[in-house]
Amino acid sequence: MTVLEFTLIVAVVSFIAGLLGSLTGLGGGVVLVPLLTILFHVDIRYAIGASLVSVIATSSGAAAAYVKQGFSNIRIGMFLEIATTFGALAGAFLATRIPTQALAMIFGAVLLYSAYYSRKVRPPAERELPPDPLASRLRLNGSFPDRDGHRSYNVQNVPTGFSLMFGAGALSGLLGIGSGALKVLAMDQAMRIPFKVSTTTSNFMIGVTAAASAGVYLSRGYVDPGLSMPVMLGVLAGSLLGSRIFIKAETKSLHLVFSIVVLVLGLQMLYKGIFGQI
Amino acid sequence: MMTPTGSVQKANTFRPQPWRDRRIEVIIGQLLRAGVLLAATIVLLGASIYLWRHGREHADYRVFRGEPSDYRSIPGVLKSVVAGRGRGLIQLGLLVLIATPIARVCFSVVGFWIERDRLYVICTLIVLAVLLYSFIGTGIGL
Numbered sequence: 445m446t447v448l449e450f451t452l453i454v455a456v457v458s459f460i461a462g463l464l465g466s467l468t469g470l471g472g473g474v475v476l477v478p479l480l481t482i483l484f485h486v487d488i489r490y491a492i493g494a495s496l497v498s499v500i501a502t503s504s505g506a507a508a509a510y511v512k513q514g515f516s517n518i519r520i521g522m523f524l525e526i527a528t529t530f531g532a533l534a535g536a537f538l539a540t541r542i543p544t545q546a547l548a549m550i551f552g553a554v555l556l557y558s559a560y561y562s563r564k565v566r567p568p569a570e571r572e573l574p575p576d577p578l579a580s581r582l583r584l585n586g587s588f589p590d591r592d593g594h595r596s597y598n599v600q601n602v603p604t605g606f607s608l609m610f611g612a613g614a615l616s617g618l619l620g621i622g623s624g625a626l627k628v629l630a631m632d633q634a635m636r637i638p639f640k641v642s643t644t645t646s647n648f649m650i651g652v653t654a655a656a657s658a659g660v661y662l663s664r665g666y667v668d669p670g671l672s673m674p675v676m677l678g679v680l681a682g683s684l685l686g687s688r689i690f691i692k693a694e695t696k697s698l699h700l701v702f703s704i705v706v707l708v709l710g711l712q713m714l715y716k717g718i719f720g721q722i
Numbered sequence: 723m724m725t726p727t728g729s730v731q732k733a734n735t736f737r738p739q740p741w742r743d744r745r746i747e748v749i750i751g752q753l754l755r756a757g758v759l760l761a762a763t764i765v766l767l768g769a770s771i772y773l774w775r776h777g778r779e780h781a782d783y784r785v786f787r788g789e790p791s792d793y794r795s796i797p798g799v800l801k802s803v804v805a806g807r808g809r810g811l812i813q814l815g816l817l818v819l820i821a822t823p824i825a826r827v828c829f830s831v832v833g834f835w836i837e838r839d840r841l842y843v844i845c846t847l848i849v850l851a852v853l854l855y856s857f858i859g860t861g862i863g864l
Contacts, residue, residue: 500820529853652853662816
């Protein structure tokens with residue numbers, strides 16, 4: 445395959461990765477890493493470097509629209525980023541001391557369960573919850589554009605959410621994956637934040653987490669310009685289209701796409717854990 | 723893109739404190755868009771030089787060789803940009819892309835400061851400190 449052909453095909457694949465990544469708040473790495481390694485026989489280290497680039501591109505590309513439209517809650521994002529960045533540091537520190545294979549299997553199982561669990565649509569009665577004192581003090585409660593104007597929400601279980609975010613950060617440091625799935629689940633399931641706010645706030649946060657590790661991988665020579673160029677441009681275009689679709693999309697269909705992507709991610713993790721490819 | 727006043731009123735019946743983040747949100751949105759567009763422009767420019775010169779060569783990423791030092795650090799990247807290399811320009815664009823979320827965190831400190839939100843200035847400074855720590859630890863040349 446010539447460089448030109450390779451660039452074009454990778455750009456198309458990345459476009460799809462960026463589209464799915466921006467719709468789900470998971471970043472593009474979920475789709476990109478297995479495709480690059482299995483279909484194009486790219487070495488896993490180059491794939492990880494390209495995947496980090498894709499996560500930052502998805503995050504920043506889509507966040508511009510999501511933040512402006514008022515979907516992402518920047519306070520929730522900033523507050524929880526404390527937990528994820530410290531978690532990532534702890535994860536990087538623990539990386540040599542923890543059996544990552546077993547961890548990947550547990551994480552895979554958690555994802556499979558949550559793919560199933562998140563299919564259950566929350567009854568409307570659970571939507572209007574009373575304000576939680578801690579969430580009010582941290583000014584986390586907010587509102588977002590809905591079909592009939594703006595819908596308000598009150599954030600719940602802040603300590604649980606914060607701890608889960610620490611875990612999400614640690615996992616991304618340990619397994620070298622974007623932990624978007626855990627971020628969305630922590631916000632959506634534990635903190636009772638509306639799905640659209642959870643995915644867009646996760647999307648807002650993953651760029652910072654990825655940028656922190658991008659420095660490490662760039663200095664180790666994992667970021668190849670020839671490979672990262674089509675990935676970055678393709679993912680960016682995909683995420684811009686994704687953010688346009690997202691704004692008009694029904695929560696129900698977004699939930700479905702999310703569950704499918706989480707299911708695939710869970711199977712990937714189980715596979716990696718069982719065959720020791722992590 | 724201001725929200726209609728009516729819906730904001732409705733939202734405030736749930737929330738006693740007024741919604742004051744709109745301005746920060748709009749500026750952060752613009753900052754991210756500008757960063758991404760700048761990065762994409764530089765990468766596109768580099769891509770055209772790179773593909774013009776190497777487009778017909780054989781693509782192979784099966785074996786990990788690691789990037790040459792020119793593509794691993796900020797001084798190295800700048801050197802290859804000056805030398806007019808396409809891949810150097812691509813790498814510069816990627817550096818701008820990586821810097822965008824970090825610039826967003828820096829701006830948030832200023833934004834929350836303007837809003838006199840001391841709690842969130844502290845939150846954001848903690849995040850920024852951890853980020854800088856992880857960058858300095860890598861020796862990327864910052």
